[in-house]
Amino acid sequence: DMRWDESFVTENLLASSNPDLVAVAREMVAGREGVGRVSFEDGDRFIAYAPVKSVNWSVGVVIPVDEVIAPALATRESILDASADTAIHITRQQETMRTIFIGAFVILLAAVIVLTLIFSGFLTRPLEELKRGSEAIGQGDLDYAVEVHTGDEFEDLGRSFNRMAADLKEHIRTLRITTAERERIQKELEIARGIQQSFLPDAAPRIPGMDLEGANLPAAEVGGDFYDFIPVGEASWGLVIADVSGKGVPAALFMALSRTLIRASATRNPDPVTSIREANRSICLDASTSMFVTLFYAILDSRKKTLTFVNAGHNPPLLLGSGSERVTLLKARGIALGVIDEVDLESVEVQLSPGDVLVLYTDGVTEATDDQDQEYGLDRLSALVSASRDLPATGIIDAIVRDVTAFAGTRPQFDDITLMVLKVK
Template identity: 45%
Template sequence: MAAPWPFRAHRQRRHHRLGGAAWTTLAGNDVSLESRYFPDDPRLLPDTQAELGVPLMVEDRVLGVLDVQARELNAFTSEDLFILTALADQIAVAIEDTRLYQAAKDEAAISSALLDVANAMARPYRVPEMANTVARLTPSLAGVDRCTVMIWDHEQATYEVLASQCQPSARHVKPVQTGLRVAARDFPLLDQVCRERRPLWVEDVSADDLVPPEIVRRYGMQAILGVPLIVQNEVLGVLLVDEVDAPHIFSSRQVEMVRGVASQLAVAIESARLALQETERARMGEELRVAHEIQASFLPEASPSLPGYDIAHVWLAAREVAGDFFDFIPLTARRLGLVIADVSDKGVPAALFMALARILMRVIAADRRSPARVLRRVNELLLENSRSDMFITLWYGVLDPVQHDLLFANAGHNPPLLLSAATGKIRLLRKHGLILGILPAVALEDDRVALAPGDILILYTDGVTDAINLGEESFEMTRLQDVVLAHQTQSAAAIAEAIKAAVREFVGSAPQFDDLTLIVVKRLI
């Protein structure tokens, strides 16, 4: 059975000691008359007739008994009592001074040892290196045969041996195998130490079932002490020390030493983990910053200039790297390709998928006049070249500034808005087909609309209409239409900025959940 620290105190009672019976001075000038006297005690002098016991006391604490015996009846006088009492006082003070000195010496030794451990771990070690340093220093510092560091793995619900070292003088002792994993249920002592969050020890493992028998046999453990590695109320693992030669009761000094080392190791492990996380965050932040710059370089810096048309755009990424993208593709006969798309995922994977789709669009659109045929071919190549399960909604239109018409196809994207300057009404270009990147064959058809002077085309992603405020309301299509109607006499750039401002005002302090992308095309003459 594991014993907690502080250890159970066992006082060995010597029943013949009269002075210890009530922790007061007692004299028995005829021990045969004393019921508290045991004549068969082998520690008595032969033929004892009289006994005098004086307690050794410091303040209210009893340290022991000064006991004298005589072979004659009535051997002790009041003078003897006076002398023994004075002597007992001196002995008690001497014992207490010795104890205090030893305690101070032990405390200094513990502090010095812990300082050695702290200095050894002051370097920027990784966690396994720190664990190995502690496992190497602890056996000599604590006077034990072996030290083993076991870390708790939450995902696998096991304790893993991170490091194990032995006392240099204990050549017959071997370290516990690094990387060894033990399930919590198979090593009850570890589980109990972590659950109770305090040091526990087993004096004789052969008489207990808290340590797995196979580990006892393999490594010769006889006595074992476990101390939890705790930081901010989180248990990281257990620091184990053990003896192999014989059952052993660990002293309070050993427990304090191991507990101090465990505390330092736990803090060092947590600090190393936090430093590693911070380094990883910084690295990821830098990678995302570079990825954002690369992605932005793929997108048009400025809207194109097209005779008779005013064109503007807005692109706001919800993260460092977006899944939305847009493009303006110069085509033959002064025609302009308009692209707006939204990848199903977010972050770097979506950005890479977006880059692939953009490149394919530019290459394929150059030699095909039909937007539907372009999208079908892009879909085929996406399926051939992508190993992800992502998909993409994509709208592609070809604007002819001579005929003033728009030929387009829609692969599952949000329907564009078309405001008629003649009627002042907005209609949705609803014709669309399946999204790209899922099925090898998608049914897509071209559609065509004419653009009259003053007509306004709004292309957008769901980051506009699905924007959510703190009340969990969506911006929705009606608000988008209201903004377009309210600013229809303004430039394309002013309309785009008005939509962006309206979305931001609506969302308020709620975080931007999705990318926001807009293209505004207005026919001037």
């Protein structure tokens, strides 16, 4: 430490016992610049040093630390004094700001509450209106229309709600019409089934030397199938199986008309051609529609064991001879009844033998379809009759019905299944 106006002496600083001074000296010898703090017995000093490159020297300036920080200490005292005054002022300002903030918060809170009430009403009014609409529709008032005019999604929702109510009203109207129509159809089917069943025989006659049975299974839509056993002589019976075109009540009524006229004519005329031609003229006279009826009519003479028949456009019956596996179709020339006034019918007579099986049927048997639209068919029916020949007439009918039903599966059938089986004992 030297003053500019005092003398100085040289000294090897690197050999000094003061480690702080040695460290500064090394920095100076290395040609670096910087500031170091060195502790001496009379106090700490700052040594600022920098190289003089032109002469390869290093110059250091020593300044007591107290002289350096004295102004800072004085400034610190001034700052502390000023800080105390400022703290008081700040505290007052904080109190003022707190008061202002609390007031502003209260005002803002009040504004928020008011706005919340306003907007909550804006939001809840449409919802309340939609709720009232839902309650009205739930009570059956499908003419109720919600009134929402907010110009936003609520209004769109209101319009959708009104459209939904209108669609629901139309759906219910359509459903009522459909239900009424279904009930009407169901009622008609019940009436048609009642008419049909009332005109069918309660039981087959007990004929000596013969085993005779008949059956009718109405389809989903009642058709006009019927069969009949008509006493036409002391040992003779008229066997009838017929199929009226059409479905429902009209077919049932036409079936009742046809059955009545055929029965009346058959009891007056022992000849099958004469009786059926007379019945046809009556049917054409009374029929006011384009309906017709196919028919197979045969007179069974139980004493002679003969069958004399005509076929008016009906499915030819199957005759399985005793001791034979071959099935014969009983065909005869003729057209359906109710088409023209005068029909040309062919009469055919066959001789029956013990063990013969005769099967009369309608197209509900052979035209029954399965899920693949395959028909039951005449071949399948012939094979089943041949396999069931040892059964009684009732057993043969049951076997045919079971086989046709199993063949059709879940497929709905729209034609009646009508059968008549005669076994010669």
